[in-house]
Amino acid sequence: MHNSPGSAEEVDSATGRVAVSWDGLARRAGRRLVLIAWFRECRRWLIWAAIAAGGTALAAGWLGGGLAARLAWAGLVMGGTAAGLLLAAALRRPGPARALAAWDRAANGRGLLLSAWSFAGRNPAGAGVAGEALHLRRAEAAAPEAVRSLPRILPLPRPGWRLLWLAALVAGAAVPFSRSGSSDPDDRALGEGTAEAALREGMRLEMAAEVLEAIEEEPDPGAEEARRRAAQELAGAVKTLENAEGKTARALLSELEARAGALEELARGLADNTAWLSPEVVAELRRHVDTGDLADAIDAKRAEPAAEESERLATGLDAGAGTESGGLPGRLGDALRTSLARAVPEDRERMVGQHLFSAESKLAALRVREAAGEFRALADAFRRLAKRLEGRKRMEDLAEAVREAGSAVAGPDGAVGPLQTTEAPAAGSEGAGESGAGQGLAEGEAQPGLSVLPAPGPEDEGRPLRLGSGARSTDEGELSPGSEKAFVFGEDDEEGELGAPDGMLLAPIPGAALSSGSGTTPGSAANPPDPNASSASVAEAAQTAVVDVEESGSGGSKTRKVAGNSEAGGESGPAPALSGRAFLTVEEAALDDLPVPAGRRTEIRLYFEELKRRLDGGQ
Amino acid sequence: MPQSGSARCGARFMEEKAIEDQFAEFAEGFQRLKKEIQKAIVGYDDLITDVLTAMFCQGHVLLEGVPGLGKTYLVQVVSRVMGLEPGRVQCTPDLMPADILGTQIVNEDEHGRKIFHFEKGPVFRNLLLVDEINRATPKTQAALLEVMQECAVTSGGQTYRLPSPFFVLATQNPMEMEGTYPLPEAQLDRFLFKVRALFPDREALVEISRRTTGPAQANLETVLTSEEVLRFQRIVSEVGVADPVAAYGADLVLATHPHKGQEATDLRRYVAYGASPRGLQALVRGGKVRALLDGRAAVAFEDLRDVALAALRHRVILNFEGEAEGIDVDTLLRGLIDRTPEAGDGRLYRIS
Numbered sequence: 006m007h008n009s010p011g012s013a014e015e016v017d018s019a020t021g022r023v024a025v026s027w028d029g030l031a032r033r034a035g036r037r038l039v040l041i042a043w044f045r046e047c048r049r050w051l052i053w054a055a056i057a058a059g060g061t062a063l064a065a066g067w068l069g070g071g072l073a074a075r076l077a078w079a080g081l082v083m084g085g086t087a088a089g090l091l092l093a094a095a096l097r098r099p100g101p102a103r104a105l106a107a108w109d110r111a112a113n114g115r116g117l118l119l120s121a122w123s124f125a126g127r128n129p130a131g132a133g134v135a136g137e138a139l140h141l142r143r144a145e146a147a148a149p150e151a152v153r154s155l156p157r158i159l160p161l162p163r164p165g166w167r168l169l170w171l172a173a174l175v176a177g178a179a180v181p182f183s184r185s186g187s188s189d190p191d192d193r194a195l196g197e198g199t200a201e202a203a204l205r206e207g208m209r210l211e212m213a214a215e216v217l218e219a220i221e222e223e224p225d226p227g228a229e230e231a232r233r234r235a236a237q238e239l240a241g242a243v244k245t246l247e248n249a250e251g252k253t254a255r256a257l258l259s260e261l262e263a264r265a266g267a268l269e270e271l272a273r274g275l276a277d278n279t280a281w282l283s284p285e286v287v288a289e290l291r292r293h294v295d296t297g298d299l300a301d302a303i304d305a306k307r308a309e310p311a312a313e314e315s316e317r318l319a320t321g322l323d324a325g326a327g328t329e330s331g332g333l334p335g336r337l338g339d340a341l342r343t344s345l346a347r348a349v350p351e352d353r354e355r356m357v358g359q360h361l362f363s364a365e366s367k368l369a370a371l372r373v374r375e376a377a378g379e380f381r382a383l384a385d386a387f388r389r390l391a392k393r394l395e396g397r398k399r400m401e402d403l404a405e406a407v408r409e410a411g412s413a414v415a416g417p418d419g420a421v422g423p424l425q426t427t428e429a430p431a432a433g434s435e436g437a438g439e440s441g442a443g444q445g446l447a448e449g450e451a452q453p454g455l456s457v458l459p460a461p462g463p464e465d466e467g468r469p470l471r472l473g474s475g476a477r478s479t480d481e482g483e484l485s486p487g488s489e490k491a492f493v494f495g496e497d498d499e500e501g502e503l504g505a506p507d508g509m510l511l512a513p514i515p516g517a518a519l520s521s522g523s524g525t526t527p528g529s530a531a532n533p534p535d536p537n538a539s540s541a542s543v544a545e546a547a548q549t550a551v552v553d554v555e556e557s558g559s560g561g562s563k564t565r566k567v568a569g570n571s572e573a574g575g576e577s578g579p580a581p582a583l584s585g586r587a588f589l590t591v592e593e594a595a596l597d598d599l600p601v602p603a604g605r606r607t608e609i610r611l612y613f614e615e616l617k618r619r620l621d622g623g624q
Numbered sequence: 625m626p627q628s629g630s631a632r633c634g635a636r637f638m639e640e641k642a643i644e645d646q647f648a649e650f651a652e653g654f655q656r657l658k659k660e661i662q663k664a665i666v667g668y669d670d671l672i673t674d675v676l677t678a679m680f681c682q683g684h685v686l687l688e689g690v691p692g693l694g695k696t697y698l699v700q701v702v703s704r705v706m707g708l709e710p711g712r713v714q715c716t717p718d719l720m721p722a723d724i725l726g727t728q729i730v731n732e733d734e735h736g737r738k739i740f741h742f743e744k745g746p747v748f749r750n751l752l753l754v755d756e757i758n759r760a761t762p763k764t765q766a767a768l769l770e771v772m773q774e775c776a777v778t779s780g781g782q783t784y785r786l787p788s789p790f791f792v793l794a795t796q797n798p799m800e801m802e803g804t805y806p807l808p809e810a811q812l813d814r815f816l817f818k819v820r821a822l823f824p825d826r827e828a829l830v831e832i833s834r835r836t837t838g839p840a841q842a843n844l845e846t847v848l849t850s851e852e853v854l855r856f857q858r859i860v861s862e863v864g865v866a867d868p869v870a871a872y873g874a875d876l877v878l879a880t881h882p883h884k885g886q887e888a889t890d891l892r893r894y895v896a897y898g899a900s901p902r903g904l905q906a907l908v909r910g911g912k913v914r915a916l917l918d919g920r921a922a923v924a925f926e927d928l929r930d931v932a933l934a935a936l937r938h939r940v941i942l943n944f945e946g947e948a949e950g951i952d953v954d955t956l957l958r959g960l961i962d963r964t965p966e967a968g969d970g971r972l973y974r975i976s
Contacts, residue, residue, distance in 0.1 A: 106966060109924075115918065115926060116922060116926075117922075120866035124864055124922070127867065134861070134863070136862045136864040136922060137864035138640055139643050139921040142640055
């Protein structure tokens with residue numbers, strides 16, 4: 006009889022008896038124990054592994070992974086944990102003695118298999134004491150039954166279905182959550198419709214990029230480089246928009262914001278405010294008759310007028326070059342000397358300061374023509390600066406356009422909440438039942454009533470900007486500064502804010518109405534006073550306006566008292582216009598505190614400008 | 625002429641059948657013996673088992689218990705049912721070694737010449753009861769050393785063999801310590817087992833009163849002869865002990881040593897000396913008897929644990945702190961047994 010690996014039973018050639026391979030039995034028991042230990046450890050670590058898997062799935066979802074990726078990661082963690090536990094159990098696999106002893110103990114065998122394994126290994130020929138041989142024979146007889154009953158004697162731990170369900174619940178609960186599946190609209194993937202809008206915006210940006218060509222006409226390496234990099238950024242933004250489908254609104258806006266920020270950085274690098282003079286020098290220059298206009302232009306940081314003035318001074322110096330003393334060269338020399346005496350050290354480094362110091366020294370040396378040349382060079386520098394400032398402005402506009410494109414694409418999906426404009430309460434509606442359907446400023450088919458207005462201001466000519474307005478508002482270009490529009494508004498609003506508390510720009514508050522005085526029912530308001538009414542009624546209206554609470558599906562609105570202004574009470578004609586304009590001014594100021602994207606902020610300001618212009622025209 | 629395979633197989637089968645029959649005969653004889661003893665002794669099942677186990681292991685037993693528990697009576701009963709010639713020594717402080725071993729006396733031979741004659745003492749019996757052994761002086765206690773270990777008495781330059789089998793069953797009273805001489809460690813180590821006679825419970829007391837106050841006394845029969853006892857002792861030696869089991873016994877013995885136990889802080893604190901190698905011998909030999917009683921031919925871990933208290937309790941010597949705090953050695957040993965892992969033990973693979 007001998008031990009050998011392989012099957013548990015062998016035939017002894019010498020005696021013809023069925024011999025048992027005790028090492029084989031020990032290995033069998035060892036494998037079983039490893040399996041048991043693995044099951045037990047799996048059960049012990051199941052919940053923790055499930056939590057880890059859920060966390061991994063959450064992380065994968067947060068990083069933008071799809072359902073398959075999240076499931077794969079969760080499965081990987083669970084599988085990896087199971088594999089690690091199996092490896093640990095295998096590494097701690099019991100030796101033959103331990104395995105057989107565990108088997109004996111479980112079967113209440115009183116050392117039957119362990120002693121047999123020991124006796125067989127010690128006395129291969131069966132030459133031990135009589136008891137050993139007898140024990141071996143008994144163990145050999147019992148071995149087949151022991152092998153058969155091994156699964157029953159060493160059962161695998163029960164899986165614990167409740168635990169399994171709990172683990173599956175923990176791990177599975179995290180799988181559905183992802184950035185695209187979260188409740189935040191910014192985390193939703195952009196759909197096909199928004200992808201079309203993104204393409205349209207990209208085309209608009211490509212067309213807008215043509216303004217870069219007009220930045221510099223004369224050779225300017227710095228400007229050329231800035232323009233080249235700006236074109237790259239713009240192309241990148243266009244590409245981002247073209248590939249917008251499948252991205253989340255947050256990701257799209259983030260990428261576009263990065264591009265816009267780069268454009269703004271380039272714009273700041275193109276021209277800064279370091280070229281001008283210190284206020285002390287400017288003030289002194291303003292005191293002299295010959296340099297007053299130049300000082301004004303410098304003080305206003307307007308390069309074109311400054312260039313014209315410099316050119317004028319150069320021409321004057323050329324004309325007065327023949328005079329012995331006095332005249333423009335003398336006066337200009339004195340002005341420059343006294344003014345530059347107030348210069349701060351930084352003025353010597355600045356572009357204007359360098360030219361003025363050089364001209365002053367040449368005038369002091371009576372080299373008037375050279376001084377004229379210096380002023381001419383200053384005029385050229387101002388012209389270049391004007392070009393750069395213009396380029397800077399256009400780059401900043403492009404940055405705004407990039408942001409605007411992002412808002413236009415992602416805004417309707419909820420990335421940016423719908424902005425609301427002033428809505429004049431329609432006659433008879435009195436605000437009751439209004440659900441807050443304000444006039445969004447975002448463009449697109451979903452926003453009817455958009456009109457294209459030229460950007461106000463001399464430097465924004467030709468830049469198309471869209472202005473949204475409501476269906477009941479100013480399609481005809483009039484804001485009806487009459488009774489419907491005259492929101493009672495005072496100057497001494499302590500809180501300095503109007504409108505809905507959740508950042509809505511304008512009145513009326515959704516679901517609320519205005520009332521003057523008491524006695525109104527929630528959700529309704531008395532009509533604001535007619536500006537053409539008698540002074541008594543206006544004075545009454547100027548006391549306090551109360552916004553009553555109305556509970557609606559979107560929640561309750563706040564009650565707010567607005568102190569009246571007696572200024573409007575005593576006037577009959579201009580009062581409504583003044584109130585409306587003041588109201589617009591405060592509303593515009595309140596815009597600064599609202600989290601509105603820069604592109605929309607610009608549009609809203611333009612909208613206010615237009616309102617004011619029309620309001621003034623209506624007077 | 626070499627035997628054929630079938631002949632070898634048949635011879636081997638016959639050998640195994642014979643030893644199996646012997647093992648069965650041992651178990652049956654042991655149970656008969658125990659049953660006969662229990663005709664006279666009420667209760668004390670474990671105590672009787674331990675005493676008989678020690679006797680079949682060729683060992684001596686130290687019985688400890690308060691007076692009146694029937695220790696002496698037990699010895700008398702055992703000697704009767706085992707067919708052994710009993711001897712008794714009642715130890716007192718003035719007991720001299722010669723009173724136990726025997727002495728040389730002057731005598732006359734048939735020719736009238738004066739000669740020395742060795743008068744054998746009470747130890748020359750099969751079963752020697754040494755009653756209240758701790759009342760004998762150390763000198764007398766030491767005289768028992770050679771007797772217990774060598775089963776021989778040397779006097780006048782001549783060695784006298786004791787009858788075989790030879791057992792010493794000593795008793796001692798743990799309460800009355802005044803005027804006693806506690807047994808030295810070397811003397812204690814000579815005893816295979818130290819068995820504690822516990823006070824009988826209520827039912828046992830009732831039964832004792834019934835049996836001992838009536839007119840009829842127990843009619844005891846001799847179940848075994850001394851020759852059969854010797855044969856049974858040889859059968860015990862045929863029981864196998866696997867290496868892992870022996871290693872477990874060694875671990876138990878090593879664990880009793882205060883500076884070798886890994887985690888037994890209580891042992892380190894209260895124990896001065898641990899068990900000697902004789903403790904391991906006692907464990908294994910006692911385990912063999914337990915295996916036979918269970919019908920097995922090999923010792924199991926459980927057998928060692930069954931006899932561990934009896935085999936080790938008198939071999940674990942408490943230090944001063946242990947004595948002062950009244951530490952129970954049995955409690956220490958139980959904790960030690962619980963802590964000592966056997967082969968296959970371990971947290972990960974414990975099957976319970």
